Amino acid sequence: MALLTALSHAPDERPDAIRVAGRAIAGTHLLESASAVADRIRGLDRVAVEATATLETVVGIVGALLADVTVVPVPPDAGPMERAHILRDSAVAAVLDPAGVEADAGGLPVVPVSLRDRSATRHREPADDRPALILYTSGTTGLPKGVLLSRRAIAACLDGLADAWSWTPDDLLVHGLPLFHVHGLVLGVLGPLRLGSRLDHVGRPRPERYAAAGGSLLFGVPTVWSRVCADPAAARALRRARLLVSGSAPLSATVFDGLHALTGHRVVERYGMTETLITVSARADRSRLAGTVGWPLPGVQTRLVDDRLQPVPSDGVAMGELLVRGPTLCDGYLGRPDADAAVRLAGGWFRTGDVATIDPDGRHRIVGRAATDxxxxxxxxxxxxxxxxxxxxxxxxxxxxxxxxxxxxxxxxxxxxxxxxxxxxxxxxxxxxxxxxxxxxxxxxxxxxxxxxxxxxxxxxxxxx
Structure with a gap:
């Protein structure tokens, strides 16, 4: 099955299928422009992309995925040290330039991305074990490490969230998250292109923009929801939404309760890491409690262990390090077998480094970070x-x-x-x-x-x- 199932098999003909920062495009146009990018970079192993919040960024990323070229998103505000490290460490062959400003590419070839370019080429779907993305994540020491995410893992994550959130083509997803990490890119862009929902990326995630978009499914980080909560008029406009989803950091009980009072919604919280994608989430069809992140996605297993890696009971009180295993896990750190070995255990278990409790009914609560860094x-x-x-x-x-x-x-x-x-x-x-x-x-x-x-x-x- 194609990673971007909906886009590949039945692209949305509506002119506002995908909207980013006020500019919209039909799914058919997106597919044709992405195919033009794919034609140009086919045969390369990896490309970096300037991950600006633009339609061109979406086209460039989709084009690389169509061409079986691994995408390395570069934060648009990355400083010179961070940018140089990502380009050097990932060994990309070229840099896609959605903004058309020829940002510093470290001497690599620059491939411009334009919505005016179109192609009718249909590229063969890559094997599902092929790497789709290398996302750079900050660890506790040193420079960021590249995380290898396969097409299979991304598909498993999105299908699991479709199950948990009842996410369908009838949804309009609204968010304003950066396009260089899991939340904004994998969930926020690849999700609609796989599941068939429309997308409105509002640019900067301001409360009034969320309110005006009329979305049924809204994504935000706690900072966004805190600002929405501080704008009662914008918050009340979200009453017509179906689900509000928060992630990437814990949501305070104060904001959870405030949003419930203003919008009528109890926020869906979920848990994951760049290395594991989303593994645990509250569900649309079950009760939601402040400070809890719900249950494992289909196919995902979790357990708690103590400092000696011995089992900790799931009684809702005992705390332990959360281990996860399942189809959403990454294929390791790029060029860092030492770092990968440090988090892999026998039986396919991955050490998250987060401390959690698990209730007898399987509901998870993330207590904090095992490390301080x-x-x-x-x-x-x-x-x-x-x-x-x-x-x-x-x-x-x-x-x-x-x-x-x-x-x-x-x-x-x-x-x-x-x-x-x-x-x-x-x-x-x-x-x-x-x-x-x-x-x-x-x-x-x-x-x-x-x-x-x-x-x-x-x-x-x-x-x-």
Missing amino acids: LIKSGGFRIGAGEVEEALLAHPAVREAAVVGVPDDELGQRVTAYVVADGAAEPELIDFVARQLAVHKRPRRIHFLDALPRNALGKVQKSRLG
Whole structure:
């Protein structure tokens, strides 16, 4: 079966089948323009794409998938260090340029993407074990790692969500999420193209845009829903929707309850990682409780273990590290067998690094991160080590430690503690924002005479803040 089943077999003829930032396109036009991209890049192994929120980005990604070329999305706000790492580490052969501005391609060939180009070529459907995407994700140390996601895994995830959310071609999906991670790209773009629903990507996810779109299925990260909750008129306009879905970070009970009061909806929360895609979700046909992420998707299994990897009971009270296995798991980290081995266990189990409880009825609650160095801020996963490396690149900084501080709107606020000579807070914040994606910059920087360390020299982050 084709990955993009609906687009490949019965493209939507309606002129607004896919809308991005106010511009719309019919499914037939999308398929023809994507086929033109596929004609040009057929035979390449991997291409990067400037993942701007545009119709051209959608066309470029679909074109690569049609041509059996693995897609490596590049955040459009990536700083030079992050961009260079992604292009070098992924070993892409070319860069698709949806914006037509010839962004820095590191000396690689640039392939422009235009809606004016069309082709009637029908490319053969690749094998389902072929890699579709390499998504870069921040870990607890060092630069981001490339996660290999197969066509089979993506299809299993989307079909599982169709089951959990009763997602059908009758839905209009509305969101304003970035197109370089699972939430915005896999769920938010490939989902409609596989399942046949229409899509309205509103650009920046402002409450008034969500309200005006008239969607039946709406995606947002907690930051988005917090802002919707603070705009009662926009929130009340969402009463006509079918489901509100939140992910990428925990949604506070305050926002959950506030949205229920204003919209009549209890938000669907779900859980996943770049490495596993979505594995657990609340369902459209079952009750939804604040702070819970529901049940495993079809074909997915979960279990809890303690620090010695021994079983923890599913009694709703005992906490353990969440392990998952099933058809949505990635095929590993690109060029990092060491990193892959660290999270793989016998029997196909994957270590998520998240602490959870599971009720006797199978309902899951995510308690927190087993480690302290993965920060979830505004729906983004930010590796503390990556921000620390950027800070240490500044000539005035001698030591740096980065942590996530609880924040009502962002979930966690990136906060840095540094030992530096003669540098001011705004200067260092701007320096990081120029080196990495802007959302990874510290929101606050505290200056210390020395970082707290243990006898082995390891920074004791628990003593910061």
